Amino acid sequence: MVLNRRIIYGSVILLMAIPYLFPIVLPLTISDPTLDSYNTMEDIDDGAVVLLTVETDASRLAEMESGIIAMARYVASRNFKLVIVSSVTDQGPLVTQEYIEPVLEEYGLEYGVDYVHLGFVPGKGVAYAAMAEDIRSVVQKDFRGTELDSIPMMENINRAEDIDLLITIDSSSGMMYSISYFGTPYGTPIVASAVASCFILRYADYKAGMIQGIIGGLTGFAEFEKLINRPGMGTAGLSSLTVGHLIVLGLIILGNVEYLRDRSKGDA
């Protein structure tokens, strides 16, 4: 039996849309990586300096959007002094402008006093290494063109030792550079919010204690929304994701049954 791929894809899309039209609330338990992320951030004092690295691009926003907004809401509610920067992906500043800054402004945070956006710093690992030693060696002006020395918030922030927490919103290799150039040499606590595929790759780093917590995939974002008491797109997407996975599971089983049946016919 050969199923036309259009039927498969079309039915997956339609069936995954149903939970959005008729919401189903599924029970959700908080996993250890997400809980450890939340606890690490809760242990940091209000008003602490947080380096927020936005290393996700537009192609990953469909998955990351809920996590980005949840994280933005949390850091805004904690009155952290936020330094926002991107180095791995040049679309980081776009994501910051479209998704993070509106949330920060909604919470009444003032640019230059509560948060600063440094924009894109080219160089990836080299940029991270340079920023850890001296931010002003690679960035002299913020994303809006203002000299860092004239921004009140940046007066005492220049190196890794001045950073109390690093939060990385990552869909590529940002976590690796955060660990190598901030976490390991300077002991900066790191919390990551990442796509599911990065979560699997970096889980070993979490278990080894190199990052203090990792919020992975839509499920992780839904767990984080539950912890901060702000259900959003992550929570809404869980039931849709569950339906999608059940369909894929069913198709895998169907495919294997057909394979075994064809093989037995071939043997006969």
Added chain:
Amino acid sequence: MAFEIGTLVALAMTLCVYSYVLYKDTPLFDFAVNTFLGLSVGNVAVIATKSIQGNVLSKISAGDYIYIIPTILGLLVFFRLSDKYKNLSRLSIAVMFGTGTGLGLARTWHSGVSRHLEGTIAGVLASKDAFSLFNNLIVVIGIITTMLYFTFTEYYNKPLPSFVKRVGRIFIMISFGAQFGAVILSRMAALSGRILFIVRALGIG
């Protein structure tokens, strides 16, 4: 129904992309892909220009002439396009590779190898109960057999060592399966996100 032009354009582009899987390779799909590529390249061009202007040109014009050296190195990369002078680009590439390797080497051993070894051994020694000890021992066996799998000496053709390599191969297959599963998870989550966008844009959810 959403009437904002941005939302309508995004909805149209999403449907153009999905026309590939729901119908066939259509000019609409090509249009959407090429638009995305063009916008990405345009964004890179703006960021790169801003970066050069801010990090290089403004410093040179302020009298910091040391930045002329990396500027020349950056321009030498363009000689890659010339058949006659492309060897000049090797100098810039060598500097880039050397810097990256030097920085990476210093940190990679510690963050990529030794900290993981510490965590693995500490995990075994700090096991609180029999179940966690069993789990941690499986991790240790997996690490050792996986590393031995990539040993290709004659010794490993003997029965016992080749059994060890087979165990390593099983761990590698399990690891690849887990990574593939995580990629599927990511892709399904992305699809779920786009479906939510479509439902909201159409005003039916």
